Amino acid sequence: MRKHLLSAADLDREQATLVLDTAQQIEAALAGREVKKLPTLRGRTVVNLFFEDSTRTRISFELAAKRLSADVINFSAKGSSVSKGESLKDTALTLEAMGADAVVVRHSMSGAPHRLAQWIRGSVVNAGDGTHEHPTQALLDAYTMRARLGRLEGLRVTIVGDVLHSRVARSNVLLLSTLGAEVTLVAPPTLLPVGVETWPAEVSFDLDASLKADVVMMLRVQRERMAASYFPSPREYSRRYGLDAIRMGMLADDAIVMHPGPMNRGMEIAAEVADSVRSTIVEQVSNGVSVRMAVLYLLLGGAEVPL
Amino acid sequence: MTWLLRGVRPYGEAAVDVLIRDGIIADVGPRLAAAGAERVDGAGLVALPGLVDLHTHLREPGREDAETVQTGARAAALGGFTAVHAMANTDPVADTAGVVEQVWRLGRDSGLVDVAPVGAVTVGLGGTQLAELGAMADSAARVRVFSDDGFCVADPALMRRALEYVKAFGGVIAQHAEEPRLTVDAQMNEGVHSARLGLTGWPAAAEEAVIARDVLLAGHVGSRLHVCHVSTAGSVELLRWAKAKGFDVTAEVTPHHLLLTDDLATTYDPVYKVNPPLRTAADVQALRKGLADGTIDAVATDHAPHAVEDKECEWGAARPGMLGLQQALSVVIVAMVETRLLDWRGVADRCSIRPSRIGGSVRDGHGAELIAGAPANLVLVDAAARSVVDPAELASRSRNTPYAGMELPGRVVATFLRGRPTVLDGKAQA
Numbered sequence: 001m002r003k004h005l006l007s008a009a010d011l012d013r014e015q016a017t018l019v020l021d022t023a024q025q026i027e028a029a030l031a032g033r034e035v036k037k038l039p040t041l042r043g044r045t046v047v048n049l050f051f052e053d054s055t056r057t058r059i060s061f062e063l064a065a066k067r068l069s070a071d072v073i074n075f076s077a078k079g080s081s082v083s084k085g086e087s088l089k090d091t092a093l094t095l096e097a098m099g100a101d102a103v104v105v106r107h108s109m110s111g112a113p114h115r116l117a118q119w120i121r122g123s124v125v126n127a128g129d130g131t132h133e134h135p136t137q138a139l140l141d142a143y144t145m146r147a148r149l150g151r152l153e154g155l156r157v158t159i160v161g162d163v164l165h166s167r168v169a170r171s172n173v174l175l176l177s178t179l180g181a182e183v184t185l186v187a188p189p190t191l192l193p194v195g196v197e198t199w200p201a202e203v204s205f206d207l208d209a210s211l212k213a214d215v216v217m218m219l220r221v222q223r224e225r226m227a228a229s230y231f232p233s234p235r236e237y238s239r240r241y242g243l244d245a246i247r248m249g250m251l252a253d254d255a256i257v258m259h260p261g262p263m264n265r266g267m268e269i270a271a272e273v274a275d276s277v278r279s280t281i282v283e284q285v286s287n288g289v290s291v292r293m294a295v296l297y298l299l300l301g302g303a304e305v306p307l
Numbered sequence: 308m309t310w311l312l313r314g315v316r317p318y319g320e321a322a323v324d325v326l327i328r329d330g331i332i333a334d335v336g337p338r339l340a341a342a343g344a345e346r347v348d349g350a351g352l353v354a355l356p357g358l359v360d361l362h363t364h365l366r367e368p369g370r371e372d373a374e375t376v377q378t379g380a381r382a383a384a385l386g387g388f389t390a391v392h393a394m395a396n397t398d399p400v401a402d403t404a405g406v407v408e409q410v411w412r413l414g415r416d417s418g419l420v421d422v423a424p425v426g427a428v429t430v431g432l433g434g435t436q437l438a439e440l441g442a443m444a445d446s447a448a449r450v451r452v453f454s455d456d457g458f459c460v461a462d463p464a465l466m467r468r469a470l471e472y473v474k475a476f477g478g479v480i481a482q483h484a485e486e487p488r489l490t491v492d493a494q495m496n497e498g499v500h501s502a503r504l505g506l507t508g509w510p511a512a513a514e515e516a517v518i519a520r521d522v523l524l525a526g527h528v529g530s531r532l533h534v535c536h537v538s539t540a541g542s543v544e545l546l547r548w549a550k551a552k553g554f555d556v557t558a559e560v561t562p563h564h565l566l567l568t569d570d571l572a573t574t575y576d577p578v579y580k581v582n583p584p585l586r587t588a589a590d591v592q593a594l595r596k597g598l599a600d601g602t603i604d605a606v607a608t609d610h611a612p613h614a615v616e617d618k619e620c621e622w623g624a625a626r627p628g629m630l631g632l633q634q635a636l637s638v639v640i641v642a643m644v645e646t647r648l649l650d651w652r653g654v655a656d657r658c659s660i661r662p663s664r665i666g667g668s669v670r671d672g673h674g675a676e677l678i679a680g681a682p683a684n685l686v687l688v689d690a691a692a693r694s695v696v697d698p699a700e701l702a703s704r705s706r707n708t709p710y711a712g713m714e715l716p717g718r719v720v721a722t723f724l725r726g727r728p729t730v731l732d733g734k735a736q737a
Contacts, residue, residue, distance in 0.1 A: 087616060087619070087620055088620055088621055088624075089619050089620065107621070109621040109622065109623035109624065110494075110504055110505040110506050110575075110622065110623065111504065111505075111506070111575030111621065111622045111623075112621045114574070114575040115575055115576075115620070115621055115622075118576075129505070130505050130506075130623065131505035131506075131507075132504060132505030132506075133505065167505060170503070170505060193501070193502035193508070194497050194498060194501070194502060194508060194510070195497070195498050195499040195500070195501065195502030195503070196502055198499045198502070199502070199503075
């Protein structure tokens with residue numbers, strides 16, 4: 001493994017598979033145990049540095065680090081650098097001085113984890129940066145697909161929604177193509193970035209034509225995007241790009257429906273779809289902890305300490 | 308004082324001696340004799356008219372922590388410039404006779420370079436009300452170039468009025484062409500790299516749309532328009548069209564847009580963040596071609612010093628802009644001379660003669676040919692000398708050079724301003 005996990009593109013096929021396999025081993029090791037804790041990272045310090053509110057991701061990383069017996073510090077620093085208070089660099093130097101072995105960073109600005117990695121000696125894990133990437137989300141999604149469908153190679157994955165602003169979409173496209181899946185992005189043309197044609201994915205504007213898939217992943221779409229004319233109204237968005245019961249009925253029998261959360265029920269996904277047996281949304285959350293444990297273990301513990 | 312420059316090559320041509328006396332080029336010819344003259348061994352050095360920069364940010368008043376007129380003037384002299392235009396986006400904004408006179412006086416006191424203040428087009432760069440352009444024109448600074456640079460004069464009616472109004476005193480509007488509604492939160496060129504990096508795109512069309520509008524307006528009212536820092540292939544095409552129509556339009560390109568491309572943003576190092584942003588390799592080629600064929604009239608640095616904390620941060624939080632004065636000629640050599648797109652006469656034309664006419668510094672003796680009787684504003688450059696750019700060695704108070712670590716050709720050995728050396732043996736004289 002590299003020192004940092006900043007982008008899903010940091011992982012080649014072998015390394016990505018190692019993370020997924022390690023997560024699986026961790027899950028097996030903990031299954032049925034009363035004390036869900038491994039001693040692997042005892043004495044190591046993991047800092048959760050969250051510049052943006054994200055309770056679910058922070059809790060997931062916190063739990064992952066604690067289950068590996070690491071010391072966990074939650075550092076919540078809302079607002080950007082420069083404009084408000086301490087700069088990112090000063091924060092980095094502070095964490096450095098405190099001896100952080102790993103910094104898990106969530107930031108509203110794309111590339112902030114890359115900057116951090118230039119300033120500190122410890123490992124940096126990108127827990128979501130602006131509209132750039134969210135690599136551990138992609139890893140937990142891949143883990144969930146593999147657990148449900150048994151493979152990733154050749155899997156047809158349709159990702160639907162606000163690709164333009166989605167770090168989840170960017171990381172998933174990179175990771176899934178590395179792992180041999182075939183990705184199709186579906187969105188209104190306004191919510192696809194200029195340049196998307198160079199990504200390792202097909203692009204479609206038509207959801208109904210893209211439902212012959214093994215996995216349909218719905219992305220969160222903020223209603224406020226309407227104000228900037230990305231789409232005329234939430235109702236029209238939901239009609240054209242929402243996954244409702246009728247569209248769910250067009251899916252293959254074993255196809256699954258994913259969502260990184262938090263969901264806008266009634267917007268991109270109908271309640272009956274979110275709550276159906278196809279939905280992996282709750283599994284994704286629990287798999288997130290295992291995958292993040294695997295990432296921290298591989299970055300910090302490495303091969304020296306057996307699971 | 309009398310100076311004898313021995314064996315220099317004007318415009319890279321045959322070696323001659325140049326005799327400078329009382330601020331004037333007294334003689335040009337082989338083996339000149341001058342008793343008591345200070346001698347400069349100029350063997351192998353290319354002599355050019357002193358460079359003229361239509362676009363610098365000297366940050367004074369307001370951000371003296373990033374640059375002062377004095378430090379910027381030193382960087383300019385070391386870069387071979389004898390005149391620079393200082394943009395109006397200071398604090399307070401240079402939108403009154405008082406502020407432009409202050410900047411002009413600071414430049415005069417520096418003794419290193421003539422500083423021609425640019426006046427703001429609108430009050431406070433606010434884009435809504437014309438500043439007192441006539442008062443700035445009539446001031447001691449004799450302002451002729453007006454620009455809201457940093458911001459676009461986006462209101463088409465206001466732009467039209469500004470273009471018309473400055474005709475009364477031979478002024479020119481230098482437009483920062485950026486349609487603001489198309490560049491909300493924009494961070495870098497919109498394209499393949501912005502898509503991957505998740506940085507909001509700055510589309511080429513946002514520049515081109517304003518240039519298209521403004522050349523039409525300039526043509527319609529018969530006014531002079533100057534387009535700042537042209538950055539896209541499409542802009543070059545529009546300018547070519549406007550010039551073919553006979554419109555009185557000029558344009559500049561920065562050194563960095565002649566050399567660097569948007570893939571540098573993949574580092575997320577904001578030293579590469581600039582406005583307009585670095586574009587694609589195809590744009591770079593089109594800009595070079597446009598400068599070579601004269602569609603683009605001038606190289607202008609857009610020298611933009613920034614304090615460390617404004618660059619050592621997240622890309623999105625960083626201020627746009629990069630240093631340019633000291634490496635401009637080197638970049639022109641790499642992009643234009645070594646590629647044989649321009650000869651040295653071409654460099655003199657685009658870096659001195661044309662900008663002196665556009666900005667009006669020709670009245671103070673800038674952009675003059677290297678002939679007997681001309682004002683002695685000139686630069687001697689060792690075109691073959693190569694060196695690695697070390698930010699710590701730059702004269703600017705700031706360090707945000709995108710060329711750090713690059714080996715570039717071209718060393719400015721001497722600069723003369725009205726017959727007095729501002730740089731000798733590569734060292735500033737003040």
